[in-house]
Amino acid sequence: DAGVIQSPRHEVTEMGQEVTLRCKPISGHDYLFWYRQTMMRGLELLIYFNNNVPIDDSGMPEDRFSAKMPNASFSTLKIQPSEPRDSAVYFCASSRGGEAFFGQGTRLTVV
Amino acid sequence: GNSVTQMEGPVTLSEEAFLTINCTYTATGYPSLFWYVQYPGEGLQLLLKATKADDKGSNKGFEATYRKETTSFHLEKGSVQVSDSAVYFCALTKNTGNQFYFGTGTSLTVIP
Numbered sequence: 401d402a403g404v405i406q407s408p409r410h411e412v413t414e415m416g417q418e419v420t421l422r423c424k425p426i427s428g429h430d431y432l433f434w435y436r437q438t439m440m441r442g443l444e445l446l447i448y449f450n451n452n453v454p455i456d457d458s459g460m461p462e463d464r465f466s467a468k469m470p471n472a473s474f475s476t477l478k479i480q481p482s483e484p485r486d487s488a489v490y491f492c493a494s495s496r497g498g499e500a501f502f503g504q505g506t507r508l509t510v511v
Numbered sequence: 512g513n514s515v516t517q518m519e520g521p522v523t524l525s526e527e528a529f530l531t532i533n534c535t536y537t538a539t540g541y542p543s544l545f546w547y548v549q550y551p552g553e554g555l556q557l558l559l560k561a562t563k564a565d566d567k568g569s570n571k572g573f574e575a576t577y578r579k580e581t582t583s584f585h586l587e588k589g590s591v592q593v594s595d596s597a598v599y600f601c602a603l604t605k606n607t608g609n610q611f612y613f614g615t616g617t618s619l620t621v622i623p
Contacts, residue, residue, distance in 0.1 A: 420583070431609050435518060443600065445613075448610065450609070456610065491555070493554075493598065493611075495611075497609060498543070499557045500555075500557075500604075500611055501557070502547075502555040502556070504552035504553060504554045505553075
C-alpha cells in the first residue's frame with residue numbers, strides 16, 4: 401500500500417481564497433483524522449471520521465473550516481475564506497484500530 | 512479525561528549519549544500507548560507501541576515500557592545517533608472510539 405496520500409504537498413494562497421486539501425486513506429482503514437500542526441499550538445485534532453461519518457468535529461476552529469468524507473477512499477478539508485492565521489501543516493491520518501498512519505502533510509501558507 | 516504529558520524540549524545530546532524522554536498519561540480504562548517520530552518535513556511515523564501493562568515496545572534501538580502503576584511510558588535509547596534528530600510524540604488511544612491523544616512533542620538534536 402502506498403500509505404496515506406495527501407495533496408497538494410504545498411499550497412500558497414491569498415487571504416480570502418478557498419483552499420481544499422485532499423486525503424486518500426489506506427485501503428481498509430475505517431478511521432480518518434485531520435490534524436493541524438503549528439509551532440505555537442503543536443498538533444491539534446480538527447475532526448475525525450469513522451466509516452465516513454464525522455464523529456467529533458469539536459476541534460474545527462470555526463465555521464470557515466469544513467470536512468467531508470464522501471466515500472471510504474477520499475476526504476477533503478476546506479477552508480473558506482482562508483486567513484493568514486490558517487497557515488500551518490495539515491496532516492491526514494488513517495487507522496483500523498491500533499496505530500494511526502500519517503500522510504506527508506500539506507503545508508499551507510496564506511498570504 | 513484522557514491526556515498525555517511529555518517532557519519539554521528541546522533536548523540536545525552528543526552522539527552515543529543515553530536518551531530518556533519522559534511521558535505520563537491520564538486515561539480511564541486500559542489505553543494503548545505509542546511513540547511517534549517526526550523527521551523534518553515529514554509526517555509522523557510510528558516508532559513503537561505497547562497495548563497492555565508491562566509490555567515493552569522496541570524498535571531501532573528505542574524502548575519504552577508500559578507502566579500502569581506510574582502511568583508512564585518513557586522513551587529510552589542507549590546510544591543516540593545524529594540520524595535520531597527529530598521530534599518525538601507520545602500518544603495514547605482508547606480501545607473504544609479510537610481517538611488519539613498526543614503529547615506536545617519533544618525535539619531532539621544529536622550533535623556529532
